[in-house]
Amino acid sequence: MAGVSVAAEWQLLYNRYYRKPELYQMEWKQVDLTRNKIACAPFGGPIAVIRDDAKIVQLYAESALRKLRIFTSSGRLTAETVWRNPGGRLIGMSWTDDLTLACITQDGTVYSYNIHAELLGTFSLGKECFENSVVECLFWGNGVVCITEAFEILAVPDFKMPKTVKLADCSLEELPHCMAVIEPQYTKSGDVEVLLGVGDHVLLVDEDGVQPLADGIGPLQKMVLSRKGEFVASFTHDGRLLVMSSDFSKEFIDYTCESALPPDQLAWCGSDTVLLYWDDMLLMVGPYDEPVRYIYDDPVILIPECDGVRILSNTNMEFLHRVPDSTVSIFQIGSTSPPALLYDALEHFDRRSAKAVENLRLIRTSLPEAVESCIDAAGYEFDISQQRTLLRAASYGQTFSSHFRRDSIREMCQMLRVLNDVRHVDVGIPLSLQQYKLLTPSVLINRLINAHKHLLALRISEYLGLSQEVVIMHWTCTKISASTAIPDATLLQILLDKLKICKGISYAAVAAHADKSGRRKLAAMLVEHEPRSSKQIPLLLSIGEENSALVKATESGDTDLVYLVMFHIWKKRPPLEFFSTIQARPLARDLFVKYARCYKHEFLKDFFLSTGQLQEVAYLLWKESWELAKDPRAKGSSLGPRIKLIEKASNLFAESKEHMFESKAAEEHAKLLRIQRELEVSTKQAIFLDSSVSDTIRTCIVLGNHRAANKVRAEFKVSDKRWYWLKCFALATIRDWDALEKFSKEKRPPIGYRPFVEACVDAGEKDEALKYVPKLSDPRERAEAYAKIGMAKEAADAASQSKDGELLGRLRQSFSQNAGGSSIFDTLRDRLTFQSLS
Incomplete structure (x- = not known):
């Protein structure tokens, strides 16, 4: 039976079986492990090989030049580079978790290489290593510990952040x-x-x-x-x-x-057993019973994995690991467990034997567990035909079982298809099922694309339903770097054919890589396909396509992007060139003007001058004059510069017929400021500047300087009505009643006598107001004036002449607190009502 031949290869250690299937016949030639330093990455990763300079070896047909060579786990050469040995003898090397090869030389320099043997960078462990050479180093994951000749212990906890830590002195x-x-x-x-x-x-x-x-x-x-x-x-x-x-408090194994x-090497095989390797023997020791011995003619290297140990020799690679319980239950010699009977039933079914039904009947109640065991055992097999047979047995049993998770077979088939693809000798990543689960599919895909296995990575991503974007992006960037001989237009079409596979992929990121690779024209063509302005525009700026960036930014309508482009161009180009650029773009122009009005007046004036907008320059000058007036530090000394600014504004306004009013207003503003400065000098009172013409006249009258008031009136051609209003209230303010009366008699006031009445009433002088009330020609105004000074009868008499019922109602309301006054208006309103009815 097939089960006998399978189990015959196992080794029993106490009550657990171990097996050692061959993964690959190594494809390399003339690689002797004893003559080289070897670094093997876990999870089926690459193998780094470099001739050991601590040993005297015969070179055969090799060059005397040492080379660092990178192989897959199947022994296929993928990259090599000359090892220049600048830092002394190579002390050790190892792969980090992200498959970066760290090499430490005698002087404490750490050289980092990628899987294509390209130097990524270097750093030093410190002056301690330079002064006292490194003699030994021990790697783990992403770090290393070193000992120097002075017995100092140094550690780098994480190569991603290379900081050397000195441990305590021992x-x-x-x-x-x-x-x-x-x-x-x-x-x-x-x-x-x-x-x-x-x-x-x-x-x-x-x-x-x-x-x-x-x-x-x-x-x-x-x-x-x-x-x-x-x-x-x-x-x-x-x-x-x-x-x-690990704290040496408990002992589990003591084997002599x-x-x-x-031993030359000591390694763990999973967490159950320990391997010891001498020149020709590999000893596997467990907690109980006698150890298992394996004899090797060639030297080997032990590569610990999470679930076993890979064994590398000059000619092949094997995987020593514990046989899973599910596999033991099926293939153990003489096994009558349900999974073994199910597997046997399939064999009888293939031979068309009725014993298949008999086997199924025997395990009817345990059929779901038997199916699960067959599926699980298939996952741990490296032989594809054995995987297929076990899955067929599971599928056969599933047909007769109703209590079974139907997706189990599909999920296992999916994982095995991926594993079988990456285990292929051309790829050389011999992952086990447990390693695959621990590594995760996304990390596996990253490892494939870093090894430039893009097509396989893309197919696996599509098959597993993972995002294909990371694969396409990496392939695209790699293609750009490698295709220096392909014209930009041709390469663009090749890239676009692949990029369209993923919707939403960042064309800007690809264009950025093209720019870094020195292909600016290709970058410009690629960025045109980027639909997101926020990604597209910064890249256009970085590759010097400012005009295109400005067009895209204004078309997007995003003011932040427009400002980004505008400031970039502003910084790089001469002013006149910058002005002509933004003038053609209304949105950019308006945003620039808005910004410059707040922060860059001088620059804005240059812009307006360059575009012939003289009136805008004039407005800015006028605004600057007001800003000087608000500055308390320049209060006394700013008037001269202010007047000059206003006069410049007036001259600029005069250049255009449409702005003659503004020109005249600016001219008169400057004239007013000069007069106000003279008044402040003559009166020694700083109360005139920046007041209006009316306020200036009023202040002169209040101060008794009628001559100055008349001068201002004449200079600014103040009308008679306005003059009378100003002087009337100014005289009332200083309570010069005689002057007010005299002023009212100079000639008939063009504003009438009502303002005189109001000025006296506002000042609380009702007797003075009575001088002017009789002079009011309109009975309505007279009635209201009498009402304001509380003379009800006189107000009623005047109101009766107007025969205005609404006026009578208002006046009565004003005398609502005066019973006598109210009755007068009531009688008068009744009389008017009777007359209107008759």
Whole structure:
């Protein structure tokens, strides 16, 4: 049976089975692991290879020039570059979580390469490493710990933010026998902690101090932590493997090995077993029972994964991992579990044997669990034919089961199709199901596009229902960088054919990359396809397309964007060129004028002069004169400059027939200011400036300076009516009643005598008012005047002459508090009413 052949490859360790399927026959040639430094990325990532300069090796047909080479996990060369070795001997290298290769040289310089062997940058670990060379380094995830010749311990917790941290001084006199790192994410303090095998004990070192642990346990020759930092496996000087808790308080495994020589490599296989590798033997030790031994003729490198260990040799790559329970239940020799019977039923069904129905009848109640086990086992298989058989068994069982989640098979098929595609030798990413789930599909797609597997990444994204935008964007940017020989118009069409796959994709971002790549014309053509003005316009500015940006901004109607473009052009171009640019765009012009009116008067005047708008310049000058008047610091000294500004405004207004009124008004304003300054000098009172002509005349009369008042009247041709009003109330203000009476008799006032009455009444002088009331010719005015001074009978007599009932009603209302006065108006109104009826 098929189950016998499958299980025959397994190794039993206590009560758990392990298997070691081959993932690839390596495609590389003449790569000897013993002659090179090797860095293998987890999750089926790339392999970095560089000749080890610490060893004397025979070069064969190789160049003496050292090269850093990048391979896929299947051994296919993807990139290489010459290693210049500027910082001394290479101490160590490792892949970070985002697949950046960090290489540390003897002088403490860290070189970062991407998966295409392109140097991304360098940084130094500090002067300590430069003065005292690095002798050992230990990587984890995104960080590294180094020891110098002076026994100083330095750490970089995160390569993304390369900051060197110096750990506490351990007072070491010699290098530690071994070292292990507890990652910051698994420590209580959140900082990196280092375990050092020193003498017969262990030191726990961090930034704040040193703590001795496990006194008498050593000397320890090798030490390695489990993936999550809960356990530490160590190899002692007397040939024992110890597995303890990371604080060395509990012991779980104490196994005495056949050799006291320390293993070349010590690694965890999942969280259950520990692997020890010597020259020709790989030993797998578990908590119970005898270990499992594997013999190798070639050297191997152990690559720990979350669910096992990949084993790399010169010729192939294998994956050592625990056999899942679902697989054991199906393929274990002699198994009669429901999943095994279901798998057997499919085989009988294919042979058209009635025993298939018998098997189904036996597991009728356990059929849903059997189907789930077949699906689960299919997920852990690397052999595609075995996956297909297990899924067919699940589908066969599902037909006879009503209590089953129908999407399980579809979801597993979906995951396996993705896994099988990336495991292909051409791609070389041998992910297991558990690794795939932990890595996540989005990260896998990012790794594919970084490896320039864009088509596969696009198909997987489409298949899984993920956004294709990130794939298209990366492909587009890569295409632009790589297609230097393709004309811009041709390349544009190629890019547009792909970009239209994703609606809403940022053409501006692609155009920005084209600009950075030195293809400004292509960037300009690309940005034309960007529908979002907020993305399009800043890019147009960055590539020097200011005119196009201004057109787009004004068409969008977004004033913020117009201001953005306008300020950019304003800063870059000469004033006259800037003025001509915005003059052609009404929205931009109006926004500029609005802004400049508030903040840039001088610049705005230049704009108006350049466009022939002299009256606008005049208005600005006039406004500046008023601004000078408001400035308390220049109150006394600003009059001369103010008058000059107003005269300039008058002259500019005079250039246009349509603004002759404004020109005359500005001229008279300047004249008035001069007169007011003379009045302030002669009267020694600062009360005239910026008052009106009327107020100036009134103030002169109040001060008794009638000559000055007449001069102002003559200068500004004040009418007789206005003059009489002003002088009448001014004399009443200073209570010069004789002068007021004399003034009223000079000639018949053109305004009549009513203002005289009102001026006296307002001043509270009713007797003075009586001098002018009889002179009122209109009986209505006379009646109202008598009413104001409280003379009811006289008001009634005057009102009776007007025969105005409405007037009588108003006057009666004004005497509502006076019973006698009210009765007079009532009698008079009754009489008028009777006369009108008869």
